[in-house]
Amino acid sequence: MPADTTKKTLLVFSGDFDRALAAFTIANGAAAMGDDVTMFFAFWGLNILRRPGKVAAQKDLVQAAFARLMPRGVERLRLSRMNFCGVGATLMKRVMRRRNVMSLQEMLDTAKEQGVKLLACTMSMGVMGFSENELIDGVEFAGVAAYLGEADEANVNLFI
Amino acid sequence: MPADTTKKTLLVFSGDFDRALAAFTIANGAAAMGDDVTMFFAFWGLNILRRPGKVAAQKDLVQAAFARLMPRGVERLRLSRMNFCGVGATLMKRVMRRRNVMSLQEMLDTAKEQGVKLLACTMSMGVMGFSENELIDGVEFAGVAAYLGEADEANVNLFI
Amino acid sequence: MPADTTKKTLLVFSGDFDRALAAFTIANGAAAMGDDVTMFFAFWGLNILRRPGKVAAQKDLVQAAFARLMPRGVERLRLSRMNFCGVGATLMKRVMRRRNVMSLQEMLDTAKEQGVKLLACTMSMGVMGFSENELIDGVEFAGVAAYLGEADEANVNLFI
Numbered sequence: 286m287p288a289d290t291t292k293k294t295l296l297v298f299s300g301d302f303d304r305a306l307a308a309f310t311i312a313n314g315a316a317a318m319g320d321d322v323t324m325f326f327a328f329w330g331l332n333i334l335r336r337p338g339k340v341a342a343q344k345d346l347v348q349a350a351f352a353r354l355m356p357r358g359v360e361r362l363r364l365s366r367m368n369f370c371g372v373g374a375t376l377m378k379r380v381m382r383r384r385n386v387m388s389l390q391e392m393l394d395t396a397k398e399q400g401v402k403l404l405a406c407t408m409s410m411g412v413m414g415f416s417e418n419e420l421i422d423g424v425e426f427a428g429v430a431a432y433l434g435e436a437d438e439a440n441v442n443l444f445i
Numbered sequence: 446m447p448a449d450t451t452k453k454t455l456l457v458f459s460g461d462f463d464r465a466l467a468a469f470t471i472a473n474g475a476a477a478m479g480d481d482v483t484m485f486f487a488f489w490g491l492n493i494l495r496r497p498g499k500v501a502a503q504k505d506l507v508q509a510a511f512a513r514l515m516p517r518g519v520e521r522l523r524l525s526r527m528n529f530c531g532v533g534a535t536l537m538k539r540v541m542r543r544r545n546v547m548s549l550q551e552m553l554d555t556a557k558e559q560g561v562k563l564l565a566c567t568m569s570m571g572v573m574g575f576s577e578n579e580l581i582d583g584v585e586f587a588g589v590a591a592y593l594g595e596a597d598e599a600n601v602n603l604f605i
Numbered sequence: 606m607p608a609d610t611t612k613k614t615l616l617v618f619s620g621d622f623d624r625a626l627a628a629f630t631i632a633n634g635a636a637a638m639g640d641d642v643t644m645f646f647a648f649w650g651l652n653i654l655r656r657p658g659k660v661a662a663q664k665d666l667v668q669a670a671f672a673r674l675m676p677r678g679v680e681r682l683r684l685s686r687m688n689f690c691g692v693g694a695t696l697m698k699r700v701m702r703r704r705n706v707m708s709l710q711e712m713l714d715t716a717k718e719q720g721v722k723l724l725a726c727t728m729s730m731g732v733m734g735f736s737e738n739e740l741i742d743g744v745e746f747a748g749v750a751a752y753l754g755e756a757d758e759a760n761v762n763l764f765i
Contacts (some may be wrong), residue, residue, distance in 0.1 A: 291597060291755075293593075296763070297751055298474075298623075298624070298627055298765075300686075301448060303458075303488055303489070304458070306488075307456075307458055307487060307488060307604075310568065310589050311589060311592075311690065311722075314588075314589040314590055314592075314593055315588060317591055318590065318593060320593075327625070327627060328623055328626075328627060329685075329686060337534070347696045347699065348700065349699055351687065353694075354687060355687070366460075367511065367514060367515070374512075376507045376562045377572065378512075379507065380507055380508065380572055380574065381572055382719070384572060386568065386572060388570065394729065401697055408630065410705045411706065412697065413708060414700065414702060428634075429630050429631060429634040430634055430638065431640060432634075433631070433634055433635055433761075434642075436760075436761045437611060437761070437763075438562075440597065441596045441597070441599075441602050441764070442602070442761050442763065443456070443602065443603070443604040444736075444763040444764060444765050445458075445604050445626075451752075451757060462616075463648055463649070464618070466648075467616075467618055467648060467764075470728065471749060471752075471753070472750050474748075474749040474750055474752075474753055475753055478750065478753060522686070525649075526620075526649060527671065527674060527675070536667045536670075536671075536733065539667065540667055540668065540732055540734065543734055544731045545733060546731065546732060548727065568750040588629060600756075600757065601753075601756045601757070601759075601762050602762070603762065603763070604764060605618075605698075605764050
């Protein structure tokens with residue numbers, strides 16, 4: 286990589302709308318400046334990567350209940366504060382549209398286009414009961430060792 | 446900067462009393478040790494920088510509702526856990542006074558005196574509907590690119 | 606330290622089951638790869654280090670109330686989302702057992718065995734009203750300056 290290229294990693298643990306917004310804003314900003322960016326989605330953060338529709342996947346009762354209660358993909362995420370059963374998130378999206386701020390879906394698409402690496406934490410997938418086909422295309426699967434390897438090469442590492 | 450000076454950045458995303466406390470404790474600790482410190486306040490974190498009184502500002506209905514429901518400044522922040530409608534935060538402040546721990550307001554003043562750079566995220570201000578005159582004096586306004594520039598120069602970067 | 610050894614610090618601010626899980630997974634992963642790892646437990650994170658049983662300790666009314674309401678040790682931690690009065694955490698532990706993921710207690714024991722340094726933030730202990738004998742064995746006590754000293758030596762620093 287050229288001398289002015291540095292690397293950033295974002296461990297996206299949260300699946301909240303607002304924190305996802307922060308994560309993609311940072312990721313896309315850094316990628317636009319020429320940095321290598323890796324996002325490692327763990328735990329609730331996996332919800333950001335879920336396909337919006339229902340996907341056939343073998344789950345036990347607990348996993349099925351969790352999967353049903355958790356949001357499916359960027360359009361369904363909730364605000365961590367003042368969500369008011371979704372009203373808060375909806376209002377915020379409207380404000381964003383009016384202010385010409387990209388939607389979360391557009392941010393995700395832009396991240397992919399800019400070559401941001403999207404990794405899904407395999408241990409979290411096991412605990413949450415997600416199979417690979419439940420996540421969107423373009424996601425790679427990795428463990429904590431891979432994340433740490435990426436973080437070792439980066440000069441900015443955030444846990445979001 | 447001298448060889449033993451390093452830089453720290455804190456991205457203060459949360460507007461919770463307890464996380465603000467952590468952020469300013471780290472910022473002031475690092476500044477006291479001679480480090481350059483930049484705090485970048487985004488999203489809920491902007492509430493920490495709000496002026497306590499009511500400020501005339503043009504807002505649409507949604508922004509006005511959000512502004513009214515969110516805490517105005519350090520004295521009004523809530524605990525992320527066990528807030529109990531403000532009782533928890535009040536009790537914690539009392540304990541802090543008795544243990545001779547600085548109040549959040551004193552920590553903020555100290556940060557300014559020590560030259561900690563306070564940046565407010567302009568994109569977040571747009572989404573939240575905050576105008577510059579609603580935030581306290583001594584705050585600068587910056588975007589994610591400025592934050593990333595600071596983070597690139599720092600050896601410790603935290604997302605709080 | 607050998608050239609391929611690097612250092613990591615984790616500031617564990619949260620006392621949620623899921624975030625503790627993430628913290629210990631990262632800590633143990635890094636330690637297994639030969640890194641020096643320091644975990645600095647502050648605020649709610651101190652609950653992770655509490656002894657499970659009741660410990661005699663002088664507390665005022667507020668501190669006693671807080672101590673009673675907060676979870677005592679790894680076995681009592683709650684999920685940050687979908688806890689449902691403990692049902693969520695219990696179900697998640699069952700899934701983890703079935704998937705052969707270590708329990709949090711085993712992760713904590715492994716961290717100790719691997720030489721992960723466990724520091725408890727003394728300022729937080731004062732505010733929360735915890736005395737040293739309320740925390741588990743093997744914990745050292747340190748302030749923010751010590752944390753910053755460790756972070757200065759590390760190449761990855763996360764706030765969890």
